[in-house]
Amino acid sequence: MDQPSQPLLKMSGITKTFLGVQALKGVDFDLVPGEIQCLIGENGAGKSTLMRVLAGALRPDAGTIAIGGDSFAALDPMLGHRVGIGMIYQETDLVLPLSVADNIFLGHEITRGGSILRKGDMRPVVAELMLDLNLHFSPDTLVRDLGPAQRQLVQIAKALSRKIRILVLDEPTAALTDNEIGYLFSLLQRLKAQGIGMVYVSHRLNEVMEIADRVTVMRDGERVVTLPIGAVTKDGLIAAMVGRQVDTDARTASHRTDKLVLSVDNLSVRGQFSGVSFDLRQGEILGLAGLVGAGRSEVLECLFGVTTPDSGRITLFGKEVRIGSPIQAIRLGLGLVPEERRESGLVLGRSVEENIGFPILRRLSRWLVIQRSRLAGVAADLIGSLSIKTPSARQQVATLSGGNQQKVVIGRWLAANTRILLLDEPTRGIDVNAKFELYQVIRGLTAKGVSVVMASSELPELLALSDRILVMAFGRTVAELDAATTDQVEIMRHAVVRPQETTAGEAA
Amino acid sequence: MTQSKSTADAAKNDSTGAITRLKALFAGNDVFLILIAFVVLAAIASPSFLTAANLSNLLTQSALLGILSVGQFLVVVIGGFDLSVAAVMALSSLVFAKTIGYGFAPAAMLAIAAGAGCGIFNGLVVTWGRVQPLIATLAMMGIARGLALTISERSVLVSAPLIADLRDMGGFLSVPTVIWFIIVAIAAVLLASTRQALHVFAIGGNETTSRLAGVAVEKVKLGVFATSGLLSGIAGVVLVIRSNSGVPLGGSGWELDTIAAIAIGGTNLFGGEGKLLRAMAGVLIYQLIANVMNLMAVDPYYQNIVRAAVIICAVGLSILRLRSASRRAILGR
Ligand SMILES: Nc1ncnc2c1ncn2[C@@H]1O[C@H](COP(=O)(O)OP(=O)(O)OP(=O)(O)O)[C@@H](O)[C@H]1O
Ligand SMILES: [Mg+2]
Numbered sequence: 001m002d003q004p005s006q007p008l009l010k011m012s013g014i015t016k017t018f019l020g021v022q023a024l025k026g027v028d029f030d031l032v033p034g035e036i037q038c039l040i041g042e043n044g045a046g047k048s049t050l051m052r053v054l055a056g057a058l059r060p061d062a063g064t065i066a067i068g069g070d071s072f073a074a075l076d077p078m079l080g081h082r083v084g085i086g087m088i089y090q091e092t093d094l095v096l097p098l099s100v101a102d103n104i105f106l107g108h109e110i111t112r113g114g115s116i117l118r119k120g121d122m123r124p125v126v127a128e129l130m131l132d133l134n135l136h137f138s139p140d141t142l143v144r145d146l147g148p149a150q151r152q153l154v155q156i157a158k159a160l161s162r163k164i165r166i167l168v169l170d171e172p173t174a175a176l177t178d179n180e181i182g183y184l185f186s187l188l189q190r191l192k193a194q195g196i197g198m199v200y201v202s203h204r205l206n207e208v209m210e211i212a213d214r215v216t217v218m219r220d221g222e223r224v225v226t227l228p229i230g231a232v233t234k235d236g237l238i239a240a241m242v243g244r245q246v247d248t249d250a251r252t253a254s255h256r257t258d259k260l261v262l263s264v265d266n267l268s269v270r271g272q273f274s275g276v277s278f279d280l281r282q283g284e285i286l287g288l289a290g291l292v293g294a295g296r297s298e299v300l301e302c303l304f305g306v307t308t309p310d311s312g313r314i315t316l317f318g319k320e321v322r323i324g325s326p327i328q329a330i331r332l333g334l335g336l337v338p339e340e341r342r343e344s345g346l347v348l349g350r351s352v353e354e355n356i357g358f359p360i361l362r363r364l365s366r367w368l369v370i371q372r373s374r375l376a377g378v379a380a381d382l383i384g385s386l387s388i389k390t391p392s393a394r395q396q397v398a399t400l401s402g403g404n405q406q407k408v409v410i411g412r413w414l415a416a417n418t419r420i421l422l423l424d425e426p427t428r429g430i431d432v433n434a435k436f437e438l439y440q441v442i443r444g445l446t447a448k449g450v451s452v453v454m455a456s457s458e459l460p461e462l463l464a465l466s467d468r469i470l471v472m473a474f475g476r477t478v479a480e481l482d483a484a485t486t487d488q489v490e491i492m493r494h495a496v497v498r499p500q501e502t503t504a505g506e507a508a
Numbered sequence: 509m510t511q512s513k514s515t516a517d518a519a520k521n522d523s524t525g526a527i528t529r530l531k532a533l534f535a536g537n538d539v540f541l542i543l544i545a546f547v548v549l550a551a552i553a554s555p556s557f558l559t560a561a562n563l564s565n566l567l568t569q570s571a572l573l574g575i576l577s578v579g580q581f582l583v584v585v586i587g588g589f590d591l592s593v594a595a596v597m598a599l600s601s602l603v604f605a606k607t608i609g610y611g612f613a614p615a616a617m618l619a620i621a622a623g624a625g626c627g628i629f630n631g632l633v634v635t636w637g638r639v640q641p642l643i644a645t646l647a648m649m650g651i652a653r654g655l656a657l658t659i660s661e662r663s664v665l666v667s668a669p670l671i672a673d674l675r676d677m678g679g680f681l682s683v684p685t686v687i688w689f690i691i692v693a694i695a696a697v698l699l700a701s702t703r704q705a706l707h708v709f710a711i712g713g714n715e716t717t718s719r720l721a722g723v724a725v726e727k728v729k730l731g732v733f734a735t736s737g738l739l740s741g742i743a744g745v746v747l748v749i750r751s752n753s754g755v756p757l758g759g760s761g762w763e764l765d766t767i768a769a770i771a772i773g774g775t776n777l778f779g780g781e782g783k784l785l786r787a788m789a790g791v792l793i794y795q796l797i798a799n800v801m802n803l804m805a806v807d808p809y810y811q812n813i814v815r816a817a818v819i820i821c822a823v824g825l826s827i828l829r830l831r832s833a834s835r836r837a838i839l840g841r
Contacts, residue, residue: 057720078722093720095713097780098706106710107721109703116701158721 007066008033008197009054009166014063016049018399021391023049025221026063031166031197036188037226038208039201041218041241042431043403044389047201048090050218051168054199055087056080067166081107084165088155088172090201090402090429092340094143101126101139104158129157134183148175148340149292156184160191167191170201171402174429175339177292177457185211203403203431205234217241242433255283255446256467260318262420262451264303267312272298273475276312280420280453283446287466287483288455289491294472296455297339300422303453304336305329316420330359335418337410339425339455346409348398352390353379355397355408359416382411385441387434403429407438414441421445423454427461439465459488471495539774539786542822543793550796554803562799564680568750570795571684572597573765574788575743578695579627579736580766581787586729587712587779588634588641590736592648593743593766594759596626599656600744605664605754612670620741626652627737631730641733649763656756664754674749684746691739696784708732712779768815769794772822790822 009031016024023046031037039047052058054065056075065072067083080087094103101122110121126139133153143151152175159167173181188198188211202208208215209229216226217240224240259282268274273295280286288296302309305323314321316332323329329336346355357375379393386407390400397408406429413421426442427435442452442465456462462469463483471479471494479494551558576593583590604619626648633644674683681689699705707728710718719725747758767777773790775782797818801811 055720077720081722087720089720093717095710095717095780097713097776098710102706102710106706106718107723109706111703115703117703117706 006033007031008068010066011050011054012064012066014050014053014065015061016046016053016058017061021399023221024053024060027218027221027223029216029223031199033165033195033197034192035213036192036198036200036211037214037216038212039199039216039218040203040205040208040237041224042389042433043407043429044401045218045241046221047218048170048401049221051087051170051199051201052089054080054166054168055085057087057089081162084163086159086162086164086167088159088167088169090170090174092148092151093155094151094158096144097142099140099142100130100137100146100154100157103143103154104129104139104161106158108162125161126157129161132160132187133157134180147292149177149180152176153180153184156187164196166197166199168199168201171203171429172200173202173204173207179291181207203429203435205237205432208237209234219243238432241431253443254285254467255443255449257282257284257449261316263313263315265313265315267299267302267309267314269298269302269307270310272302272307273472276472276477278470278477278480280451282449282451284467285442285446285452285454285465287462287469288453288472289459289462289469290455290472290495292457294495295475296472297424298475299472300336300424300453300455301338303329304334304422306336330416333417333419334422335359335413335416335420336422337413337424337426339428346397346405348396350397351394352383352388352397352400352408353393356382356411356415358412378415379411382415385437386411386414387437403431403434406430407434410438414445419450421450421452423452423456425456426454427456427458435461459491462491463488473497539772539789539793543789543796546793546796550800554800556803557800560680562803564682564685566792566795566799567685567688568682569799570791571682571688572743572746572750572759573762573769573795574688574791575691575739575746576759576762577766577769577787577791578691578784579739580763581770581775581782581784582708582732583641583645583736584767584770584775584777585712585779585782586708586732587715588729589645589767590630590733591642591645591763592626592630592652593736593740594762595649595652595656596623596737596740597743597747597762598756598758598760599623599626599652599659600741601747601758602656602659602664602744602754602756604745604748605666606659608666608668608671608748612668616745619744620738623741623744624734624738627734627740628730630737631733634733635726635729653756653760660754660756663751663756666748666752666754671749671752675752684750687742687746691742692784692788699784704728704731709780713781765794766791768819772819777823793822794818 007030009029011027011029014024014027014029015022027046027050029050039050041047049058053060054075056077056079059074065075067085070083072079075083075085095106098106104126105122110118112118123139130139133156135150135153135157137150143154146154152172156169156172172184176184191198200208200211212229214226214228215232215237217224217237219241260279261282262280264279265277267276276295276299278286288299290296298307301307303314303323305325305328308324314323321332323332323334326336347358353375356379376393382388383390383393388400388407388411389404397405400408410426427438430438446452454462454465463486466483469481469483469486469491470477471481471491473495478497481490556562576597579593580590600619600623603622604615607615607618630645630648633639633647634641637644677683678686707718707723710723711725711728715725748754751758769791770782770787771777771790772793773782773787775787775790794815797815798811801814806814
C-alpha cells in the first residue's frame with residue numbers, strides 16, 4: 001500500500017455512554033479496501049463497543065459512519081448487512097438449538113416467493129464454506145453439540161455467507177488452535193485479495209504482528225494511535241495499550257513440594273478420553289498441552305465431577321474419592337475455571353461481587369444472611385489484584401467487557417480457597433497486562449500450597465508457568481515432559497501423533 | 509494383559525452400543541412410545557376403552573384442546589405463553605352463535621376474524637408495548653372472557669340445521685377431529701418448509717442473535733400471536749359444532765391444559781425447541797388420561813392430582829432427555 005486508497009469506511013467522533021460509563025469518547029476510525037487493520041487495547045478499552053456500533057448492534061450517542069459514499073448517524077443490523085458489513089462477535093452469536101446450516105443462513109435464507117426455504121440451494125453453499133474452514137461435520141449438526149472452537153468457526157462461516165465489503169473479527173482466535181488459526185489466516189489473505197477491508201480485534205500480539213497492515217490502539221474509550229505495522233514493535237504496542245512499560249517476564253521460581261495431593265490412575269470417560277494417569281504435588285503447576293479435541297477440557301471436567309468416569313481411580317490427599325458432582329468437587333477443595341466462561345461460569349444477571357462470592361456464600365453468611373460487608377471486602381481485593389475493570393463491585397456482570405467477565409470467573413475460585421485449581425485456557429481473551437498479572441497470581445497461589453492443573457493452547461505460557469507438561473493426543477496422555485528442558489517443537493511433535501491403538505492383534 | 513483388557517473393552521463396547529442405539533430410538537420417539545404404553549395400560553384398565561366409539565370420542569374430545577395447542581405451541585416456541593387461547597375460543601364461539609342467522613359462512617368468518625383480532629392485539633401489546641407475553645395474554649384472557657360474558661351470561665343454543673348435520677356427520681372421525689387433523693397437517697408442512705417458521709425457532713432459541721442476523725423479530729412475533737388467535741377463533745367455531753351452542757365459560761382452565769399437553773409432548777417451555785407432532789401426541793396423552801379416569805369413574809378431585817403427577821413426570825422426562833442429549837450442557841445451564 002504505497003498510495004493511501006480511497007477509504008472504505010470512515011467513522012468520526014463516535015461517542016457511546018452506558019448508564020454512566022463512557023465507553024467511547026469521540027473515536028475516529030478508518031479502513032481502506034484490502035487492508036487488515038488490527039484493533040488492540042486492554043480489557044474494557046471499548047474495542048467491541050466500537051465494532052458493535054459499526055455493525056449496527058448499538059446506536060452511538062454521537063458521530064457519523066461513512067461507508068463507501070453513504071453517511072449514517074447510526075446503522076441497524078439489517079442496514080449493516082445491506083451495506084456489506086460482516087461481523088463476528090466476541091461472544092457466541094449462534095442459535096444453539098438450530099443446525100449449523102440454519103445458523104449460517106439465518107436472516108438471509110434462500111427462498112421461493114419469500115417463504116419456502118430452498119434447502120437444496122443453500123446446502124452446497126454451506127458445504128463449500130465449511131470446506132473452506134476445514135470443518136468436517138454434517139451441516140445438520142446442532143450448534144449445541146459443537147465445541148467452542150467449532151462454534152467459532154461456524155460463526156466465521158456465517159459472516160462469510162453474505163456479500164460483504166467489511167469484515168470485523170472480534171477475537172476470532174480466542175477459541176482456536178494453531179492449526180485452525182493457520183486456516184483462518186490463509187482465508188483472510190484470500191479475502192484481502194478480493195479487496196475486503198478487515199478489522200481484527202485481538203489480544204495476541206504475535207498474531208497482530210503477523211497479519212496486520214495497520215494497528216490501532218485504544219485505551220479508555222479513546223483511540224491512542226494508528227500506525228503501519230512496519231513502524232511498531234510489540235513492546236511499543238504494549239506500552240501504548242497500558243500507558244506505561246510492563247514487565248513481560250512470566251518465569252518465576254517454582255513452589256513445587258514433594259507432597260502428593262492428587263493422583264489420577266487410568267481414568268476413562270467413554271467417547272472422551274481413556275487411560276489418563278498423572279500425579280500432582282503440592283504447589284506444583286501441571287500443564288496440559290494438546291490440540292483441540294485431545295480431551296484436555298474433558299479430563300478437567302471429569303475431575304470436577306461434571307462427568308463420571310467409566311473406569312479409573314482418583315486419589316485426593318491420600319484418599320480414594322468418587323467425585324459425583326461439582327458440589328462435591330468444591331467440598332473436596334477443587335475449583336474449575338471452564339473454557340466457555342461466559343456461558344458456564346457466570347450468573348450474568350447478578351453483580352460482580354456476588355459472582356465472585358458465589359462458591360463461598362456459605363462461609364460469608366451468618367444464619368443464612370449474607371454478610372455484605374465481608375463479601376464486599378473479598379470482592380474488592382480481587383477486583384484490585386486482577387485489575388477487573390468495572391464501575392463498581394455492584395455492577396451487573398453482563399455489562400462488563402468480555403475479558404473482564406473472564407477475570408470475574410477466575411476471581412471466584414481464587415476467593416474460594418481452592419486447594420487444587422483446574423484452569424481451562426485461563427488467559428484466553430485477557431489483555432497482556434492482566435495476563436502477566438494473572439501469571440503472578442497463579443504463582444502466588446502455588447507459594448501458598450495450592451496446586452494447579454492448567455490446560456492451555458498457548459505453548460509459551462505453558463512452558464513459562466508449568467513445572468511439568470502432560471501432552472494429550474486423541475484422548476490419551478502421550479508424554480510427560482519437564483517444562484524446564486522441553487520446548488514447543490517437542491510438545492507439538494507429541495501432540496499431533498495419533499497414539500497406537502492397542503488392538504488385540506498387536507498385543508499378541 | 510493388554511489383550512484380555514481390550515477384548516473386555518470390545519465386549520463392553522458392544523453392549524453399550526446396543527444400549528445407545530436403543531436410547532437413540534427412545535430419545536427420538538419417547539412421546540409416541542409413552543402414548544402407546546398409555547393406550548395399552550388403558551386397554552387393560554378398562555375394557556370399554558378399546559372400542560371404536562370410545563376412541564372416536566377420545567379424538568373428538570382432544571380436537572379442541574389440540575387446535576388450541578397448535579397455537580400455544582407456536583407461542584411457546586418463540587419464547588412466550590398465550591394464556592388467552594381458551595377465553596378467545598369462548599368469545600369466538602359466542603360471536604358465531606349470535607351471528608349464525610346471517611348464514612354459516614359469514615358467521616364463521618366473523619368468529620375467526622374476532623379470534624385473529626384478539627391475537628393481533630396480543631401481538632401488538634407484546635411487540636410495540638414491550639409487555640411480557642404472559643402479562644399481555646393474561647390481560648386478553650380477562651378481556652375476552654369478559655366480552656363473552658357480556659354478550660351472553662349463559663350458553664346460546666344454536667338451532668341451525670347445518671350445525672346439527674355437521675355434528676352428526678362423519679363416522680369414526682368426527683368433523684372436529686378432521687378439522688384438527690387438517691390444521692395439524694398444514695401447520696406441520698409450513699413448519700418444516702418456511703422461512704418464517706425457521707425464524708420462530710430462531711427467535712425462541714436466541715432472540716439477540718436473530719435480531720443481529722436481520723430477522724424481523726417483531727413481525728414474526730406479531731404473526732405468531734395472530735396465528736394463535738386465529739386458531740382460537742377456529743376452535744370457537746368447532747366448539748359450537750360440537751356442543752350446539754356458544755359457551756361463554758367454555759374451556760375455562762384450558763390455557764394451562766394446552767401448556768401442560770405440549771410440555772408432555774416434549775416442547776421446551778423456555779422456547780426454541782419442539783416438534784409439533786410430538787406436542788400433539790402430548791395432547792392425546794393428556795386427554796387419554798382424563799378419558800380413562802372417567803371410564804373408571806375416578807373421583808374428579810383425584811383426577812386433578814393424577815393429572816398433575818403425569819405433567820411433572822412428563823416434563824421431568826423431557827428435561828432428562830435434554831440433558832443426555834448433550835452432557836456438556838450440564839456445565840452450561
Ligand atoms: N451493555 C453495557 N452496559 C454497560 N456497560 C457496558 C455495556 N457494554 C459495554 N460496557 C462497558 O463499556 C466498556 C467497554 O467495553 P468493551 O466491551 O467495548 O471493551 P473491549 O475493549 O472489547 O474489552 P475486551 O478486550 O475485554 O473484550 C467497558 O467498561 C464495559 O464495562
Ligand atoms: Mg471485547
